[in-house]
Amino acid sequence: MDALDTLVELSSQMELEHAEDSDGRVAPQGRIETTETTQPSCFTPKEKRAAFAHPAQLPNGKNIVLLKTLLSSACERDCYYCPFRAGRDFRRATFKPNEFADLFSKMHQRGLVEGVFLSSGIAGGGVRTQDKLLDTAEILRKKKGFRGYLHLKLMPGTEKDQVYRAMQLADRLSVNLEAPNTERLAKLAPHKIFIEELMRPLRMIEEIRRNEPAYKFWNGKYPSAVTQFVAGGADESDLELLTTTHWLIKNIRLQRAYYSAFHPIHDTPLENKPAVNPMREHRLYQASFLLRDYDFDLEDLPFTSDENLPLHADPKLAWANLNLIHSPIEINTADKQQLIKIPGIGLKGAEIILNARRMNKVNSLSALKKLHILADKAAPFILLNGKKPAIQTTMSF
Numbered sequence: 054m055d056a057l058d059t060l061v062e063l064s065s066q067m068e069l070e071h072a073e074d075s076d077g078r079v080a081p082q083g084r085i086e087t088t089e090t091t092q093p094s095c096f097t098p099k100e101k102r103a104a105f106a107h108p109a110q111l112p113n114g115k116n117i118v119l120l121k122t123l124l125s126s127a128c129e130r131d132c133y134y135c136p137f138r139a140g141r142d143f144r145r146a147t148f149k150p151n152e153f154a155d156l157f158s159k160m161h162q163r164g165l166v167e168g169v170f171l172s173s174g175i176a177g178g179g180v181r182t183q184d185k186l187l188d189t190a191e192i193l194r195k196k197k198g199f200r201g202y203l204h205l206k207l208m209p210g211t212e213k214d215q216v217y218r219a220m221q222l223a224d225r226l227s228v229n230l231e232a233p234n235t236e237r238l239a240k241l242a243p244h245k246i247f248i249e250e251l252m253r254p255l256r257m258i259e260e261i262r263r264n265e266p267a268y269k270f271w272n273g274k275y276p277s278a279v280t281q282f283v284a285g286g287a288d289e290s291d292l293e294l295l296t297t298t299h300w301l302i303k304n305i306r307l308q309r310a311y312y313s314a315f316h317p318i319h320d321t322p323l324e325n326k327p328a329v330n331p332m333r334e335h336r337l338y339q340a341s342f343l344l345r346d347y348d349f350d351l352e353d354l355p356f357t358s359d360e361n362l363p364l365h366a367d368p369k370l371a372w373a374n375l376n377l378i379h380s381p382i383e384i385n386t387a388d389k390q391q392l393i394k395i396p397g398i399g400l401k402g403a404e405i406i407l408n409a410r411r412m413n414k415v416n417s418l419s420a421l422k423k424l425h426i427l428a429d430k431a432a433p434f435i436l437l438n439g440k441k442p443a444i445q446t447t448m449s450f
């Protein structure tokens with residue numbers, strides 16, 4: 054098997070890893086626009102077969118083509134949902150650190166990929182596997198001179214000196230929690246230990262960030278930390294997922310959580326479990342951004358009696374219908390925290406309104422529209438100069 058064949062084998066199931074390439078947007082048909090793979094037209098047919106090149110958006114908003122792959126698909130663990138679990142019958146493949154670094158470097162030089170997301174199945178324990186990932190990253194950075202985007206996965210049980218080394222090499226680090234707590238994880242991955250193996254490395258990132266200056270790390274910055282959950286895989290509720298997400302955001306400055314709606318994989322213990330509606334992913338993303346950026350608390354979110362978010366309702370709109378419809382917010386005097394609670398007004402929109410207000414009062418929906426605000430969405434929840442704006446209704450028969 055040559056290196057490209059190895060990559061074909063290893064990248065075949067990487068759509069399960071959302072990494073940077075999913076923002077949970079929903080297409081009009083209700084399908085989540087996530088990991089459509091597009092490859093540059095200059096790829097050879099063999100390169101095209103390897104579904105490794107993913108359009109991705111970096112934390113700074115820049116779009117790049119990300120190579121998403123494993124270093125090895127051999128794994129000694131037996132997580133119930135995972136295509137790479139031990140004992141599942143399929144052809145495994147493994148890169149040596151040098152081999153992967155050579156291949157990636159060539160592809161990078163040809164302009165086929167711009168960044169890399171590197172994970173691995175576990176062989177010989179998490180610590181040993183982490184060493185191989187770190188060796189690969191070190192070759193890329195130090196021998197190949199790669200200065201582009203590198204997202205490195207931390208294996209279960211990774212030790213503190215390995216986390217430190219990873220922070221010196223990567224732009225982003227992640228540990229997949231998979232489930233929101235110990236009890237739920239047992240239903241998904243019986244041999245992973247939630248606190249000791251998964252939460253601990255995530256906490257170490259923050260501990261190191263608090264104690265060491267940023268210049269010691271890659272590019273003089275602290276790498277961001279993210280995690281991923283298999284949404285619905287352990288019959289957990291949205292409240293459980295968002296409680297853990299909220300805790301991570303507040304306590305370890307988690308950049309974001311990714312939610313991957315469970316879908317069954319053939320020849321795994323969960324193969325007969327029904328797939329989870331992808332809309333659940335979307336609602337979880339919306340709610341997690343409200344917690345992270347919009348000053349919402351868990352109790353503000355519109356959980357139903359089964360502790361899930363309604364699939365049919367945007368959580369911000371649902372909150373506004375309960376809380377703002379009878380006490381609308383005056384656009385001309387509201388502070389930023391109030392403005393961002395209004396449906397149709399995001400973080401940028403609130404800044405634009407605050408700036409525009411310094412010159413003139415905002416007196417009409419058309420003035421709001423000129424500021425690129427979704428004025429019709431905001432209209433039921435605002436006052437303009439003390440008056441409720443006239444809301445245009447469309448007749449439907």
Ligand code: SF4
Nearest residue numbers: 128130132135138174
């Ligand atoms: S440890 Fe990772 S690769 Fe191995 S079975 Fe579990 S999820 Fe899959």
